[in-house]
Amino acid sequence: MKISISLPDELVHYVDDRVENRSRLIEGLLQAWRKQQEKQAMVEACLLLDELSNDEDAAWQQAAIIDWEVSG
Structure with missing residues (x-):
């Protein structure tokens, strides 16, 4: 299933610099x-x-304890 999310540009750039597939990371x-x-x-x-x-x-x-006390 495809979804859409909103992320800050700086976070998208950070992820793109480090992984080949954003979807797989998420x-x-x-x-x-x-x-x-x-x-x-x-x-x-x-x-x-x-x-x-x-x-x-x-x-x-x-x-x-009660049984023991009663049976004395």
């Missing part, structure tokens, strides 16, 4: 950005699971 940068975003989402999901797991562990520990 595609590579966007792919890297997408991977980083996906990785960050996975980190956040893992942290949330860890937090839920810790809450669950605390509840189990509290229940075990």
